[in-house]
Amino acid sequence: GQQVMQIPQYQHVQEGEDFTTYCNSSTTLSNIQWYKQRPGGHPVFLIQLVKSGEVKKQKRLTFQFGEAKKNSSLHITATQTTDVGTYFCAVVPYSGAGSYQLTFGKGTKLSVIP
Amino acid sequence: DTAVSQTPKYLVTQMGNDKSIKCEQNLGHDTMYWYKQDSKKFLKIMFSYNNKELIINETVPNRFSPKSPDKAHLNLHINSLELGDSAVYFCASSQEFTDLTGELFFGEGSRLTVL
Structure with missing residues (x-):
């Protein structure tokens, strides 16, 4: 089945430092999505990447899709306490069989020390 | 109004x-899901329905x-509950079920x- 590895599992940063989480797939992907889950909350969609090499920005967040469409990264510049939470990637494999199942990575839990 | 309520x-x-969890979405989406999130926060899909059909x-x-019962509702019934069933269960919906599914609303x- 689809294998998705997300690293690191945990990250503690000082407020103002940068943060990056990586998502790696064993197979080529159709697209990848990123979600954020605040403590005690539910996952909330951040972005979807579709094209090879795509880079998208949302304020301090930068999302990148690898050229081979097998990996992705989420980078946060100058973290704030509001960035605390678990960041999940979710992938859809490229499959001619029409399997559109979204598989979630195990998430990266970000703690920000004020 | 809450988009997806459970x-x-x-x-x-x-x-x-035996227990049931109910879910309703008012987004007009065709596809609904149940996910289980265990104590380690791992999100695992359990079921997905597209237009009332199990996919x-x-x-x-x-x-x-x-x-x-209809495309706006997806309920989950659990019989003979076990200790390992303890978790957070999330309902979600999306507009369609294709390779560009679009965002899930949880x-x-x-x-x-x-x-």
């Missing part, structure tokens, strides 16, 4: 009991039975504790 939010019950049924014990979750 009830109850908290459920505490004894082993062996994903992961390896889930048959004690779990989803029911979709409900707030139902925390099930089995004693």
Whole structure:
């Protein structure tokens, strides 16, 4: 089945430092999505990447899709306490069989020390 | 108005009991899902329905039975509850089920504790 590895599992940063989480797939992907889950909350969609090499920005967040469409990264510049939470990637494999199942990575839990 | 609402939010019950969680979405989406999030925060899909038809049924014990009376509702019934069923169950919906599914909208979750 689809294998998705997300690293690191945990990250503690000082407020103002940068943060990056990586998502790696064993197979080529159709697209990848990123979600954020605040403590005690539910996952909330951040972005979807579709094209090879795509880079998208949302304020301090930068999302990148690898050229081979097998990996992705989420980078946060100058973290704030509001960035605390678990960041999940979710992938859809490229499959001619029409399997559109979204598989979630195990998430990266970000703690920000004020 | 809440886009995806699920009830109850908290459920505490004894082993062996049967319980249901209800989910409703007012987004007009065709596809609904149930996800289980365990204590390690791993999100695992259980079921997916597209226009009231089951399209994903992961390896889930048959004690779990989803029911979709219409495309706006997807309920989850669990028989003979076990300790390992304790988790947060999230309902979600998306506009369609293709390779560009688009974003999932999640409900707030139902925390099930089995004693």
